[in-house]
Amino acid sequence: xxxxxxxxxxxxxxxxxxxxxxxxxxxxxxxxxxxxxxxxxxxxxxxxxxxxxxxxxxxxxxxxxxxxxxxxxxxxxxxxxxxxxxxxxxxxxxxxxxxxxxxxxxxxxxxxxxxxxxxxxxxxxxxxxxxxxxxxxxxxxxxxxxxxxxxxxxxxxxxxxxxxxxxxxxxxxxxxxxxxxxxxxxxxxxxxxxxxxxxxxxxxxxxxxxxxxxxxxxxxxxxxxxxxxxxxxxxxxxxxxxxxxxxxxxxxxxxxxxxxxxxxxxxxxxxxxxxxxxxxxxxxxx
Numbered sequence: 001x002x003x004x005x006x007x008x009x010x011x012x013x014x015x016x017x018x019x020x021x022x023x024x025x026x027x028x029x030x031x032x033x034x035x036x037x038x039x040x041x042x043x044x045x046x047x048x049x050x051x052x053x054x055x056x057x058x059x060x061x062x063x064x065x066x067x068x069x070x071x072x073x074x075x076x077x078x079x080x081x082x083x084x085x086x087x088x089x090x091x092x093x094x095x096x097x098x099x100x101x102x103x104x105x106x107x108x109x110x111x112x113x114x115x116x117x118x119x120x121x122x123x124x125x126x127x128x129x130x131x132x133x134x135x136x137x138x139x140x141x142x143x144x145x146x147x148x149x150x151x152x153x154x155x156x157x158x159x160x161x162x163x164x165x166x167x168x169x170x171x172x173x174x175x176x177x178x179x180x181x182x183x184x185x186x187x188x189x190x191x192x193x194x195x196x197x198x199x200x201x202x203x204x205x206x207x208x209x210x211x212x213x214x215x216x217x218x219x220x221x222x223x224x225x226x227x228x229x230x231x232x233x234x235x236x237x238x239x240x241x242x243x244x245x246x247x248x249x250x251x252x253x254x255x256x257x258x259x260x261x262x263x264x265x266x267x268x269x270x271x272x273x274x275x276x277x278x279x280x281x282x283x284x285x286x
Contacts, residue, residue, distance in 0.1 A: 001074075001199070001200045002197060002198065002199060002200070003072040003073065003074050003075060003136075003138055003197075003198035003199070003200045004072065004073035004074060005070075005071075005072055005193075005196060005197065005198055006070070006071050006072075006073065007066070007069060007070050007190065007193045008069055009069045009070065009071045010068070010069045013069070014065055014066050014068055014069030015066060015069070015186065015190070017065050018062040018063070018065040018066040018186060018189070019062070019182050019183070019186045020182070021058055021061045021062040021065055021227075022058055022059055022062035022181070022182035022185040022186055023058075023178050023179055023181070023182030024058055024178075024227055024231075025054050025055050025056075025057055025058010025059060025061065025062070025227060026055060026058060026059075026161060026177070026178035026181035026182050026185070027174060027175060027178035028051070028054040028055075028058070028227065028230045028231060029051040029052065029054040029055030029056075029058065029095075029099070030051070030055075030161060030162075030164065030165040030174045030177055030178055030181070031051075031165075031174050032047045032048070032050045032051030032054060032230070033047070033048065033051045033099055033102065033103060033162070033165040033166075034165050034166075034174060035047045036048045036051065036103045037103065037107075037166065044103060044104070045100075047103075048096070048099050048100050048103045049096065050230060050233065051099055052092055052095050052096030052099050052100070053092050053096075053226065053230070054226075054227060054230045055091075055095045055099070055119075056088065056091035056092030056093075056095045056096070056122070056126075057088070057091075057092070057223035057226050057227055058223075058227060059091055059095075059123055059126060059185050060087065060088045060091050060126055060130075060223060061220055061223045061224060061227070062182075062185060062186065062189070063087075063126065063127055063130055063189060064084075064130065064220060065220070066186075066189055066190075066193075067130070070193070072136055072138065072198050072200075074137075074138075074200055075136045075137040075138055075198075075200060076136065076137075077134055077135070077136045078134070078135040078136065079133050079134060079135065080133040080134075080135055082133075083129065083130075083132060083133030084130060084133045086129060086133075087125075087126045087127075087129040087130040087133065088126070088223070090122065090125050090126055090129055091122055091123065091125070091126035093122070094118055094119065094121060094122025094125060094126075095119050095122045095123070097115075097118050097119075097122075098114075098115040098116060098117070098118035098119030098120075098122065098158065098162070099115065099119065099162070100115075101114055101115035101118070102115040102116070102162045102165070102166060106166065107162055107163050107165060107166020107167070108163075108166065112159060112162060112163055112166070113159065115162055116155065116158040116159030116160075116161075116162050116163070117155050117158070117159070119158035119162065120151070120154040120155030120156070120157065120158035120159065121151070121154070121155065123154040123157075123158065123185060123188060124150065124151045124154045124155075124188065124192075127150070127154075127188065127189060127192050128147075128192065131192070131196070136198065137200060137201050138198045138199055138200040138201055139198070139199045139201070140196060140197075140198060141196070141197045141198070141199055142195045142196060142197075143194075143195040143197075144195075146191060146192070146194055146195030147192065147195045149191055150188045150189075150191040150192040150195065151188075153184055153187055153188040153191060154184070154185070154188040156184070157180070157181055157184030157185060157187075157188065158181075160177070160180065160181075160184075161177050161178070161180065161181040161184075164176070164177030164180075165177060
């Protein structure tokens, strides 16, 4: 017997809130990734780690907010706590691997494709591992082609978002990228849900695990608090908001233009070649 699946038990409330959470996590994570490309190597791992955790927490929170609106009419749906926690860990680790590749190798070519693919697979893995943590009086079945489409959406969105983060074109650029990423992550989620069908067991029994109200709501407090903290870090970092490089950086880094912008933002600082041709200029006139 097939169960009646409803992914919109609360109407448009859960999809809209889930989308906003995906956008928030994406915006913070992409801004941290951009910031990592503008600082010296000693600071880069910290910004990349913060970005990885922000994106991972954002998509995980988005997923389970959306799942608060999921129900099967003929059976209650519970969740396994260990599997639910594991999905959060997988999201942060796999997204982190992809972001570190782009952060150190640059947002172009093979590095972008590899990092974006790993990040997208991390998003998809989080989704399906979270689904595997559901406990109900039935068996979950998936349509293979629809699942493949959801994975492709996740990978394409991750590549596009990381490419945008690597352009280092300011705050509004990253906001636009985060809106697209949020839309794609939400699209991936609901595409994956469209692939789901539930085959009910013959004998009715109470499923194991915890109810969504008793498990998901308390679990989401931690990631939400972390996203708030990451938002504070971003807000109080002026270089992050304005998209300007760290002027103490003396090395060339992936994703950074070859020239250096003057700290006042009004011009370029010429390199050694330019100074050789015009030694009469003083530093104040650069």
